[in-house]
Amino acid sequence: MLDALRYEWTRLRTLRSTYWMAGSGLVASAAIPVVLGLGANDEPLHADAVNLSVNGGASFVIPFLAVFMAVVGIFATGHEYRHGTIQPTLTALPQRSRLILAKILTVTALTSVVTLASIAINAALVLVFWGEVPGLFDDPVRSALLGYVAHNVIYALVGLGLGLLFRGVPSALVVIFLMPLIVETLIVGLTMVPALAWLVPAVKFLPFTAGAELMLTSPANFGPAAPDFGFFDRWASGGVFALFAALIIGAAWILFKKRDA
Amino acid sequence: MIAAKGLHKRYGKTVAVDDLSFEVRPGVVTGFLGPNGSGKSTTMRLMLGLDHGEGEGETLFNGERFTSIRRPMNQVGTLLEAKSLHPTRSARNHLAMLASANGIADARIDRVLDMVGLGPAKRKMPKGYSLGMSQRLGLAQALLGDPHTLMLDEPTNGLDPHGIHWMRDLLKSLAAEGRTIFVSSHLLSEMQLMADELVVVGRGHMIFNGDVDQFVREFTTSTVVVRSPFADAFVSVLEAKGASITEGDDGELVVSDMEIDHVGHLAFTEGIELAELSRRSASLEEAFMSATGAAEQFVAEMPIQTAQTAQTPEGAQHA
Numbered sequence: 001m002l003d004a005l006r007y008e009w010t011r012l013r014t015l016r017s018t019y020w021m022a023g024s025g026l027v028a029s030a031a032i033p034v035v036l037g038l039g040a041n042d043e044p045l046h047a048d049a050v051n052l053s054v055n056g057g058a059s060f061v062i063p064f065l066a067v068f069m070a071v072v073g074i075f076a077t078g079h080e081y082r083h084g085t086i087q088p089t090l091t092a093l094p095q096r097s098r099l100i101l102a103k104i105l106t107v108t109a110l111t112s113v114v115t116l117a118s119i120a121i122n123a124a125l126v127l128v129f130w131g132e133v134p135g136l137f138d139d140p141v142r143s144a145l146l147g148y149v150a151h152n153v154i155y156a157l158v159g160l161g162l163g164l165l166f167r168g169v170p171s172a173l174v175v176i177f178l179m180p181l182i183v184e185t186l187i188v189g190l191t192m193v194p195a196l197a198w199l200v201p202a203v204k205f206l207p208f209t210a211g212a213e214l215m216l217t218s219p220a221n222f223g224p225a226a227p228d229f230g231f232f233d234r235w236a237s238g239g240v241f242a243l244f245a246a247l248i249i250g251a252a253w254i255l256f257k258k259r260d261a
Numbered sequence: 262m263i264a265a266k267g268l269h270k271r272y273g274k275t276v277a278v279d280d281l282s283f284e285v286r287p288g289v290v291t292g293f294l295g296p297n298g299s300g301k302s303t304t305m306r307l308m309l310g311l312d313h314g315e316g317e318g319e320t321l322f323n324g325e326r327f328t329s330i331r332r333p334m335n336q337v338g339t340l341l342e343a344k345s346l347h348p349t350r351s352a353r354n355h356l357a358m359l360a361s362a363n364g365i366a367d368a369r370i371d372r373v374l375d376m377v378g379l380g381p382a383k384r385k386m387p388k389g390y391s392l393g394m395s396q397r398l399g400l401a402q403a404l405l406g407d408p409h410t411l412m413l414d415e416p417t418n419g420l421d422p423h424g425i426h427w428m429r430d431l432l433k434s435l436a437a438e439g440r441t442i443f444v445s446s447h448l449l450s451e452m453q454l455m456a457d458e459l460v461v462v463g464r465g466h467m468i469f470n471g472d473v474d475q476f477v478r479e480f481t482t483s484t485v486v487v488r489s490p491f492a493d494a495f496v497s498v499l500e501a502k503g504a505s506i507t508e509g510d511d512g513e514l515v516v517s518d519m520e521i522d523h524v525g526h527l528a529f530t531e532g533i534e535l536a537e538l539s540r541r542s543a544s545l546e547e548a549f550m551s552a553t554g555a556a557e558q559f560v561a562e563m564p565i566q567t568a569q570t571a572q573t574p575e576g577a578q579h580a
């Protein structure tokens with residue numbers, strides 16, 4: 001297993017896109033506290049603002065860092081097929097389950113480290129503009145930031161699972177962008193049509209929507225017309241997202257063991 | 262030593278590999294021959310557990326399945342398709358990645374890159390590699406763990422003449438060290454110089470498994486070449502004894518269906534002066550053609566006649 005981890009680590013390290021994706025994620029996330037700091041540094045910081053600044057807008061707009069790390073996850077498996085490297089990989093490391101496990105562990109570790117780095121960078125930026133980061137180590141911000149790390153890891157693992165399931169990069173990218181941004185947003189929007197109100201109880205099971213609950217310091221606001229979706233609490237919602245990731249990875253894993261390389 | 266048993270693979274309705282069993286001995290080069298699409302690459306992938314076949318087929322490398330070998334690159338080196346490379350990962354990094362899974366030291370990476378002649382290009386990205394360069398990198402990959410067994414699928418593909426020559430010497434010397442070498446190729450003249458043993462397949466079936474000379478003898482008839490100032494007289498003597506004779510391009514007689522000593526004896530007893538009496542043994546290429554002719558799947562058309570050759574009587578004669 002150590003050999004497999006070394007292999008995966010070298011693979012990640014020698015890929016330019018790893019640096020591009022992590023770097024872009026860090027920069028995009030850091031842009032949020034900078035913009036807020038330039039525009040509103042005279043306003044007092046409440047928990048939501050601290051959370052939003054430190055997680056780079058992940059709980060409000062788009063989880064930039066999570067999306068970039070999901071691309072790293074997709075590349076971890078999808079690139080092997082896109083460039084045919086699965087074949088040298090499996091002749092260097094023919095134990096397929098060990099390979100998948102090593103990919104999961106390295107992507108998890110890298111995503112956690114990059115997310116923690118992003119939190120540190122953003123907290124430092126908040127400190128620069130406001131002179132303080134109130135309540136960073138107290139709830140609700142503390143739990144929301146831990147949730148942010150979990151959210152990004154799960155997001156990246158969904159990418160890894162999709163890349164392995166589709167054995168390629170483009171279709172996995174399409175799903176990871178389309179599903180949260182279009183499909184789930186559409187379903188949430190449709191619940192506001194009275195005739196489709198029966199969709200309301202399903203919303204708390206939408207994986208990416210549920211996953212976003214991990215990062216909140218106050219209930220999500222879907223607009224004035226939105227019904228009460230009755231979300232599970234932070235960690236249970238995270239469990240819904242994690243279960244989704246586990247299903248995708250599980251299916252991909254089973255197929256990977258059976259399929260021709 | 263490689264022992265493959267009952268390999269089988271089907272893609273939909275096409276049976277790519279049909280119950281192949283063979284052994285590859287150490288100390289010699291074993292050639293793997295067959296027409297396009299006859300299942301050579303698929304066989305190699307099955308042997309390595311890259312593809313999954315049906316049934317009980319399995320391949321043992323010194324008694325172990327490939328997929329259960331720990332750090333397999335130190336035991337079995339492989340070169341399958343060239344260009345299985347990430348376009349922006351340098352040759353050196355590509356090998357470093359594979360080495361990291363097999364406990365291979367960095368010094369060995371530079372060593373094999375120099376061995377295959379990629380030393381100067383090792384920091385370049387494979388997207389700028391020519392076919393021959395990718396192939397050399399593939400070879401470096403196969404040699405990386407200094408393995409006792411090599412499985413190479415068309416390693417000479419894309420190599421220049423020096424490269425092909427080098428490859429032949431390399432494989433022969435590795436075999437002489439007691440390693441097991443299993444190599445597929447379409448370059449039959451190379452194979453004839455290099456291989457001692459053959460596995461020949463056609464449409465997934467075994468056609469021949471044994472040594473090269475035996476293959477050539479089994480699938481060709483060797484002929485006897487005769488030159489004589491009294492050729493015409495000798496032809497009737499030979500034909501009377503049941504030989505079939507054709508005239509060669511240089512006016513020599515090519516005798517088949519008769520052993521060379523018999524031809525010599527007839528010349529002696531009939532008092533016919535001979536200028537040449539020699540045996541012409543067929544090449545591996547001829548044997549391959551006759552052995553696999555029926556198993557060929559992808560048969561090209563004969564060259565299209567141009568308008569000119571079709572019109573002139575001369576051209577017509579040639580055609």
Ligand SMILES: Nc1ncnc2c1ncn2[C@@H]1O[C@H](COP(=O)(O)OP(=O)(O)OP(=O)(O)O)[C@@H](O)[C@H]1O
Pocket residue numbers: 272275276277295296297298299300301302303304
């Ligand atoms: N992935 C695949 N899907 C469907 N059919 C395949 C696949 N791979 C190989 N085949 C079929 O299996 C047969 C054997 O192919 P294979 O590549 O093993 O032949 P080969 O002997 O290596 O040929 P070549 O000399 O051209 O390299 C062919 O009929 C081919 O069409």
Ligand SMILES: [Mg+2]
Pocket residue numbers: 301302303414
């Ligand atoms: Mg082939």
